Amino acid sequence: MNYRHHFHAGNFADVMKHALFVRLLRALQRKEKGILYLDTHAGRGRYDLAAAAAGDTLARRPEWPDGIGRLWALPAGDVPAGLGDYLALVRDFDRRAGNLDGAPRFYPGSPWLAHALARPVDRLVFCEKHPAECGALRAEFAGLPRVAVQEDDGYTAVRALLPPRERRALLLMDPPFEEPDEFARLATALAEGLQRFPSGTYAIWYPLTARAKADAFLNAVRNLAPPPALALELDIAGADAAIKLKGCGVLVLNPPWQFEAEARAIVTALAGLLAQAPGAAARVQWIVPER
Numbered sequence: 260m261n262y263r264h265h266f267h268a269g270n271f272a273d274v275m276k277h278a279l280f281v282r283l284l285r286a287l288q289r290k291e292k293g294i295l296y297l298d299t300h301a302g303r304g305r306y307d308l309a310a311a312a313a314g315d316t317l318a319r320r321p322e323w324p325d326g327i328g329r330l331w332a333l334p335a336g337d338v339p340a341g342l343g344d345y346l347a348l349v350r351d352f353d354r355r356a357g358n359l360d361g362a363p364r365f366y367p368g369s370p371w372l373a374h375a376l377a378r379p380v381d382r383l384v385f386c387e388k389h390p391a392e393c394g395a396l397r398a399e400f401a402g403l404p405r406v407a408v409q410e411d412d413g414y415t416a417v418r419a420l421l422p423p424r425e426r427r428a429l430l431l432m433d434p435p436f437e438e439p440d441e442f443a444r445l446a447t448a449l450a451e452g453l454q455r456f457p458s459g460t461y462a463i464w465y466p467l468t469a470r471a472k473a474d475a476f477l478n479a480v481r482n483l484a485p486p487p488a489l490a491l492e493l494d495i496a497g498a499d500a501a502i503k504l505k506g507c508g509v510l511v512l513n514p515p516w517q518f519e520a521e522a523r524a525i526v527t528a529l530a531g532l533l534a535q536a537p538g539a540a541a542r543v544q545w546i547v548p549e550r
């Protein structure tokens with residue numbers, strides 16, 4: 260397990276995933292009843308964008324300036340409607356963490372975004388397998404009510420925690436894709452999750468490094484005969500660009516009512532804002548249509 264999210268925090272993929280995630284959670288919270296939020300691959304929760312660059316022995320170009328950096332720089336009136344809520348949460352987190360600079364410094368991972376929105380009736384479970392990352396995550400949430408941090412395999416937690424006692428759940432499955440069989444493991448975990456809890460909302464992040472692998476995964480999901488499934492994809496560059504991660508997707512199973520329209524507006528806006536080379540585009544596709 261060599262992956263550290265630090266170097267990628269706040270990049271275009273985080274922006275897309277987190278902006279959609281915020282809308283998803285808000286939509287599920289339209290009903291008063293509490294939900295279980297399970298983050299299967301939670302990361303460390305908080306990222307110091309300055310420290311990541313300073314500690315990078317490979318001296319890579321930081322990724323956040325082409326992600327959250329671009330949104331941050333927008334004049335308030337130019338922030339697309341669907342992104343305002345997410346951006347306000349990130350700005351608030353950064354300010355509370357003590358940053359007084361003009362540029363972003365502290366970026367919230369999915370656990371802190373979920374916590375910022377959680378109501379007293381909601382329950383949050385964060386799984387992180389890497390001991391050091393999990394230690395940092397545990398320290399972030401020490402003593403906070405309704406939050407459980409588990410140093411555990413996120414896929415095992417899907418089996419262990421579903422069905423939830425709340426009878427409502429949002430799962431974020433956001434693996435690092437270090438292992439060649441990550442898509443297969445995701446599909447297996449989804450099959451198990453759906454078998455135990457078919458009405459849950461599942462959000463799965465996936466990279467668009469090889470179109471064929473993503474398509475095979477979407478096909479595998481289709482073959483599970485799952486509930487309605489919406490694939491949202493963002494290309495930041497065309498197929499010929501010399502960029503390894505040219506785009507990413509978020510697959511949402513059981514999306515809430517009217518989520519498609521909101522999500523479509525978000526990915527369309529991001530294709531304009533986060534383009535890194537010619538050929539940037541947004542795609543929205545029902546993998547399994549709504550009935």
Ligand SMILES: C[S@@+](CC[C@H](N)C(=O)[O-])C[C@H]1O[C@@H](n2cnc3c(N)ncnc32)[C@H](O)[C@@H]1O
Nearest residue numbers: 264300301302368369387388389412413433435
């Ligand atoms: C992409 S990062 C997560 C980012 C986080 N969801 C966010 O949006 O802020 C993936 C994380 O999964 C962790 N990880 C890898 N394999 C895992 C597994 N089987 N179960 C749980 N966590 C795992 C890695 O250590 C890494 O911190």
